[in-house]
Amino acid sequence: MEYYVHIGFEVHIRLATKTKMFCSCSTEEGEPNTHICPVCLGYPGALPVPNKEAFKYAIKMAKALNGKINKTVIFARKNYFYPDLPKGYQITQHEPPLMEDGYLVLAESGKKIRIIRLHVEEDAAKTLYDSETGRQGENAFLMVDYNRSGVPLAEIVSYPDIHDPDEGVEYLKTLQALARYLGVSEANMEKGEMRADVNISVSTAPDKLGTKVEIKNMNSFKAIHDALEYEIQRQIHALETGETIYQETRMWDEASGKTLVMRRKETSDDYRYFPEPDIPPFELEQEVIDIEPEFDDLHKLYKEVNSWNIDEKKVGFIVYSPEIYKALKYLIEKGVPPKFAVSMYLDEIKGQLEKSGLSLEDRHKDWVVYLHKLISDGKIDNSIAKKIIRKAISQNKEPKEIYEAEFSGPSISEEDIRKTIRDILAKNPDIVQKYKDGKKSVFGFLMGQCMKAFGGKVPAATVKKLLGEELERV
Amino acid sequence: MTIKELRKRFISGELTPLEYMEELLETIRQKERKINAFTHLEKTDTLLKEAELWTEKYKSGEELPPLAGIPVAIKDNIAVKDMPLTCASKILQEFTSPYDATAVRKLKEAGAIIIGKTNLDEFAMGSTTEFSIFGPTHNPVDLERVPGGSSGGSAASVAAGMVPVALGSDTGGSVRQPASFTDTVGIKPSYGMVSRYGLVAFASSLDQIGVLAKNVEDASLIIRVIAGKDKYDATSRELSVKNIFDAFETIDGVKIGVWKELDNHPAEDGVMKVWDDAIMKASKEFQMIPVSLPDIASGIASYYLIAPAEASANLARYDGVRYAWRVLDASTYKEMVKRTRTIGFGKEVKRRIMIGTFALSAGYQDAFYKKAVAMRYRIMQNFEEAFKQVDVILVPTSPKLPWKIGQKMSPSEVYKADLYTIPVNLAGLPAVSIPAGYVDNLPVGIQVIGKYGEDEKVWAVADKLMGLWR
Structure with a gap:
């Protein structure tokens, strides 16, 4: 029997505004419950006022996903109770979303994944469980950090166009990189700046969807890959043995490497959406509508990097790392051969910095330009260039200083x-x-x-x- | 004594803010036990100290803000920093506001002294001020009767002379109907004129902060102080008002509309008699034109779906998680929320949350909530049509005279008593209820309703009519 897998994602990306979606609290990280006010705590009498800056970020993502843009913003209330939801409802764009009927081209394969919608909404607070609060047994409490409450998010919902875990991860990596290229979000999964819920179904016919199961609680690409692998096998096993697959929400349990039932859905959730009466509908300003994203297709980038004839394994990494791609592109434009640029910048400089617990800075690009010049002039060779890099990093000096002090000397005739x-x-x-x-x-x-x-x-x-x-x- | 007169005396030294405060506190001491207008009174020492401070400043002859030393009472669903904000509900009984509502901040900046918080029906849901954890407020006109609601505490405090002006809130008539019941003036401004920031939301698209006072001038000058677009309220607007102490605009040639279909939805006999007399008196001064508002009686059905729908979401935040009171012995989050809300909310509040939740539910939203919204637009159009012929429209404030405290009435009977006030909120219009006469010593109020944003004109007409009817 052949099995057909359909995977769709609901991805939340934190928009990089300085202040929250409906109040002027900072979106920076901080000690728990320090970036809070009556509005994001849902205090009696407090009212939301939309932060229109958020749309300057969201519109870039929306346009890069190639869909129809809706200029009229109507916020709605999505009603449900949860400890991390201070008002008992979430303010979200329901109908219409900011963008609908778009698509994303996967970076490596070039495959098109259709996007249902992108909309802007506020984040909920963060629930801290026993393991995070350090309280156990009698003292165990659920604790809530409201710093995250009201942080602006873009939610991106895809069609179930994805057919295996690798493709799923490629989709997410493409989306993440896109957000970073556009300057829309850092989209770090570890920091919760990008979160993905997945819908997955397995069927026995290619054009038919199986019973939809939702999986939550995956905080890394690896966790998502593992969860999808596990869930596909679980559902295939169920189909083979005639077990029922329930429409339900499951939770990825990292420790056991299994998905576990969270809640079963007999009926679809009723969120009782209705227009948010505290925020009159408004039109996006022309300057927002006119914003055009500078990147739109990561597959094009992939092909470009591939043409550099570098180690094939590094191509994906470079494309998914905007800062590195941009630096390499700069070096190549300066006449540095791609292979040399990759070997010096990525393997040597980045590698050595990481060993010392440091990270790349803008000036490191010019190290490569400088060393390349020395080599072209026949003053040093590759191995000396590497020595210079190591010394520069360990002694916290510029390569020029190292070269002049230790390797140039009076030139020998x-x-x-x-x-x-x-x-x-x-x-x-x-x-x-x-x-x-x-x-x-x-x-x-x-x-x-x-x-x-x-x-x-x-x-x-x-x-x-x-x-x-x-x-x-x- | 009007606020203008008070200020004049404060400046001349004929009366000091301290003496005036002592007078008011004496009145409160004498009457409050029987009336129960307040849910919270600021400490006497604090009030006297503040009044003394203003007294000193008046003596120094320096330029003082317009309401310097004028005491104001605030309905207990409007936030005053460091004062309780209970909404007369068990669920908020332990809550103290950490911030000022915008309207309160503006009053303080204008020099007003916040004397305390006034009683209301729980979360402003009601028209009698009986449904409060602080017990019922009694009508100063007749202590056995209700003062109306939900701003009954504010109305009673003004009517009893305990304070010259008080803020209320009006979602379906909650300022105007108590004004009518207590023989006072109640202004409900155009929707958006006064910021709602700090007003505990009942039905956000209908709520407006209003003022109760003894005369139109006092009430309107308070609105002039607290009006204006507010960066903390996206629904607020900059609507034109005059400077605080300016005279009303001239109203020569103003055309007054009289609601034609009133005969199909008449008030009780006594009220109709006062109404007829009032219209006759007015017609000697003004051009009176009958106008049709054919659908406004359907406002009740529309309102009692939209308001509960919005309330069902607005009151979801009272889950016991973050502030105020909660049950302590629950073993799960779900149980804690359920029991906190079951015990914390009163019967009427729960009834409305249930109605609202139902009206928004999948499968019912089209038949209930969306239809109600469609009806609301029709009512707006009714007014728009009528205002093509006239400048203001008169409608009685309440079909009933103030009834006895504890009188048994079904919810739908009580809801029907809001017939004349609700359409104004649905259309977002400005209105004032002014005293128009008496039936067996019980007061009757009539509303002057105006075009959106023409609040000043409404006040000018109301002031003139009140002079004719008194």
């Missing part, structure tokens, strides 16, 4: 180099004889002797060339 080489050859007559007899492998030994004598101040390529010539003359 070609004649002096030849002289030194000739001295070495004179000291090793038997080795030179072996070379003359056709044992070319001893070249390496001689090369090593020379390099040692120059103390790294003469590029290997130069030494190699001159040593070859001197050997011929002997």
Whole structure:
């Protein structure tokens, strides 16, 4: 029997505004319950006033998802009780959403995933469970941090166009990278800036959807991948053994590596949506409508990076990392060969920084430009460039300082180099004889002797060339 | 004594804010036990100290803000920083507001002294001020009768002379009907004129802060102080009002509409007699034109779906999680919320939450909530049509005279008593209830209703009519 998997996502992305959606509290992280006010606590008499800045971010995402933009904003109340929902309702765009009928092109495969809608809404507060509050047993409480309450979100709902866990992760990575390229959100899953709920069904016919199961509580790409793998197998097993698959919400349990039933839905939820009477409908301002996103298709980027002829495994990583992509692009435009740029910037600089617990900064791009210039001028070689990087990082200096102090010296004339080489050859007559007899492998030994004598101040390529010539003359 | 006169005396030194405050506190001492207008009174020491401070400032002769030293009472569903904000409900009985409502902030900035919080029907749902955890408020006109509601405490405090002016709130008549019942003036401004920030929401699209006073001038000058667009209320608007102490606009040639269909929905006999007399007196001064408002009687059906629907969401925040009172011995979140709300809300509040929840439910929303909204638009159109012919429209304030406290009435009977006031809220219009006469010593009020944003004109006409009818 063949099984067909349909996966759809509801993704929440935190919009990078400085203040909350309906009050002027900061969206920054902070000690629990420090960025709060009567409005985001749902105090009696407090009223929401929309933060129109949020739409400047949301519109970029909406346009990059290629759908129809609705200029009229109508907020609605979505009613339900939950400890982290201070007003007993969430203020959200219900009908119409900011964008409808869009699509996202996956970065690597180029596949189109259809998007049902994107809408703007407020986040709920954050519930802290026993493990996070440190309270146990008798003292156990559910604690709520309202710093997150009212933070603006864009919710993006896809059609169930995704057919396996890899594709699911590719969808999310593409969406995340898009948000970052657009400057809409940092979209860090670990920080909860991007959260994904998934709908999944397995059926025995390609054009038929199975019973829809929702999975929540996945906080990383790996968790989502694992949860999807598990759930697909669970549902296939159920179909094979004739067990009922219930329409329900399941929770991913990281510890056991299983999805567990959270609640079963006999009927669909009734949120009793109605227009938010505290916020009159309004039209988006022209300056918001006119905002055009600077990136729209990550697949194009993928093809571009692929054409750099670099290690294939690094292409995805670069495309999904806007800062790195932008830096490499800058280097290539400066005439640095892609392979060199990737090896120095990504492997050396980023690698070494991470070992020291540091991260990339803007100035590091220019390190690569500088080192590339030295190499082009024949002043150093790759291995010296790497040495310079290491020293610059460990000594917290600029490569220029390191180079000038340790590797440039008074430049050695070609004649002096030849002289030194000739001295070495004179000291090793038997080795030179072996070379003359056709044992070319001893070249390496001689090369090593020379390099040692120059103390790294003469590029290997130069030494190699001159040593070859001197050997011929002997 | 009007506020203008008070201020004049404060400036001349004929009367000091301290002496005036002492007078009011004496009146409160004598009457409050029988009337029960207040849910909270500021400490006497604090009030006297504040009044003394203003007294000193008046003596110094410096320029003082317009309401310097004028005491004001605030309905207990409007936030005053560091005072209780109970909405007369068990669920908020332990709640103290950490902030000022915008209207209160403006009053304080104008120099007013907040004397205390006044009684109301729980969450402003009612028209008698009987349904309060603080017990019923008694009508100063006749202590055995209700003062109307839900701003009954504010109306009674003004009627009894305990305070010159008081803020109320009007969702379906809650300022105007108590004004009518207590022989006072009640202004309900155009929707959006006064910020709702800090007014505990009952039905957000209908709620408006209003004022109760002894005369139109006092009530209107308070509105002039608290009006204006507020960055904390997205529904607030900048509607034109005069400077606080300016005279009313001239009303020469104003055409007054008289609601034609009143005969199909008449008030009780005594009220109709006062009404007929009043119209006759008015017709000697004004051009009176009968106008048709054919659908406004359907306002009750529309209102009693829209208001509960909005209330069902507005009152969802009282779940016991964040503030005020909750049951302490529940073992789960769900049980805590359920029992807190079951015990914390009174019967009428729960009735409306149930009606509203039902009206919004999937499968019923089209038949109830959406139909009610459609009817609301029709009522708006009724008024728009009528205002093509006239500047203001007269309608009685209440079909009933103030009834006895404890009188048994079914909910629908009580709801029907809001027949004349509700359409004004549905259409968002400005209105004033003014005393028009008496039946067996019981007061009868009549409403002057105006075009949206023409509050000043309504007040000017109301002031003139009140002069004719008194």
